Amino acid sequence: MALLDARQLVIKKIEILRNRVNKLNKKPSLIIIRIGNDFASGKYVANKIKRCEEVGIESKIIHLEEDVKQEIVEETILKLNEDKDVTGILLQLPIPKHLDEDYLTNIIENDKDVDGFTIGNMGKLCLGLDGNVACTPRGIITLLKEFKIDIEGQDVLIINRSNIVGKPLSQLFLNENATVTIAHSKTKNLKEKIKLSDIVVTAVGKSNFLRSEDFSPSTTIIDVSINFNEEGKMCGDVCKSDYEGLINKNCNLTPVPNGVGQMTVIELIEQTIEIEEKRERI
Numbered sequence: 489m490a491l492l493d494a495r496q497l498v499i500k501k502i503e504i505l506r507n508r509v510n511k512l513n514k515k516p517s518l519i520i521i522r523i524g525n526d527f528a529s530g531k532y533v534a535n536k537i538k539r540c541e542e543v544g545i546e547s548k549i550i551h552l553e554e555d556v557k558q559e560i561v562e563e564t565i566l567k568l569n570e571d572k573d574v575t576g577i578l579l580q581l582p583i584p585k586h587l588d589e590d591y592l593t594n595i596i597e598n599d600k601d602v603d604g605f606t607i608g609n610m611g612k613l614c615l616g617l618d619g620n621v622a623c624t625p626r627g628i629i630t631l632l633k634e635f636k637i638d639i640e641g642q643d644v645l646i647i648n649r650s651n652i653v654g655k656p657l658s659q660l661f662l663n664e665n666a667t668v669t670i671a672h673s674k675t676k677n678l679k680e681k682i683k684l685s686d687i688v689v690t691a692v693g694k695s696n697f698l699r700s701e702d703f704s705p706s707t708t709i710i711d712v713s714i715n716f717n718e719e720g721k722m723c724g725d726v727c728k729s730d731y732e733g734l735i736n737k738n739c740n741l742t743p744v745p746n747g748v749g750q751m752t753v754i755e756l757i758e759q760t761i762e763i764e765e766k767r768e769r770i
């Protein structure tokens with residue numbers, strides 16, 4: 489029982505993924521559409537590009553102005569859908585408010601939707617069919633399996649109901665035969681539910697939202713949030729000064745940084761490779 493630090497796992501996976509890329513006839517290519525100058529998005533995109541380089545995937549950023557017209561974004565996506573050299577398309581979220589996020593996310597070709605965000609891919613996930621799956625939820629399941637943490641039959645509480653995290657993750661846990669509860673801002677008796685859970689996934693977005701005393705001994709805690717505390721340091725929802733107390737209580741905990749965030753990028757890269765592998769098999 490310990491900190492579930494993803495760094496060693498990421499190093500191992502990069503090596504494996506690089507070998508898979510080398511076996512392909514064509515290098516996979518990932519196109520990232522970034523709109524505007526959101527600081528956090530810029531960092532996330534840079535990190536994705538760096539990982540692409542490490543495994544030998546071709547990548548490109550299409551950077552559009554903050555005030556870009558909806559038709560231009562639409563045209564850009566439709567062109568990429570048609571381009572046979574493009575393996576995967578990613579529209580970095582959030583996008584400026586004047587753009588229709590649901591519409592633009594959904595015109596990405598299902599097979600090129602490396603985020604697994606389209607209605608087609610979300611529908612396949614709910615039906616238990618093969619499709620692309622949101623990368624953060626994928627990364628959480630991979631992390632639990634790599635650290636040999638039981639999922640089957642476990643009581644899982646997910647504190648998040650977003651389309652990116654909570655909803656797809658609940659489906660993945662169901663596929664693994666867990667018993668899943670989704671909590672949100674209107675949930676009653678949250679603290680009681682946390683105490684009764686074997687695995688707690690938190691993506692609330694508030695530093696110090698959870699403390700050591702909130703959890704029963706031996707709970708596995710997956711902290712998805714990326715917050716910044718008063719000193720400007722990156723942290724999750726779980727209070728950093730309580731990490732030691734949680735380890736002493738025999739809990740498992742993903743640290744922030746070096747936890748789930750690292751896994752999201754690796755899964756994005758792996759899904760891009762999987763798409764190209766499928767294309768070559770057809």
Ligand code: GUN
Nearest residue numbers: 578579580581582603623
């Ligand atoms: N913004 C925050 N997380 C994500 C993600 O996983 N994919 C995309 N496209 N945008 C994001």
